[in-house]
Amino acid sequence: MYGREPLGRVIVIKTARKSNGAVGSRRKGNSGKTGWIYAIEPNGKRKELACVDGSTFSDVSKKLRETSLVPTWVAIKSHEDTHY
Numbered sequence: 001m002y003g004r005e006p007l008g009r010v011i012v013i014k015t016a017r018k019s020n021g022a023v024g025s026r027r028k029g030n031s032g033k034t035g036w037i038y039a040i041e042p043n044g045k046r047k048e049l050a051c052v053d054g055s056t057f058s059d060v061s062k063k064l065r066e067t068s069l070v071p072t073w074v075a076i077k078s079h080e081d082t083h084y
Helices: 057-066
Strands: 009-017 031-040 046-054
Touching: 009 046, 009 057, 031 057, 046 057
Parallel strands: none
Antiparallel strands: 009 031, 031 046
């Protein structure tokens, strides 16, 4: 009654390696993040609504919110998929 109705969307944020990063055992800051917003269809498949790239998790989450597909009440999780 007081809960929010789910919209059937998923946010996925993953690390996007741009180089091998193992040279000299230091990452050299050459990695970034990629975030996707998917709509879950009635048959269970995911349909991509938006995709953004950024250097950090906070950069990607800001860009995802700018697409206006993520409501303000949704807390984006950094280490797992966010369902809302």
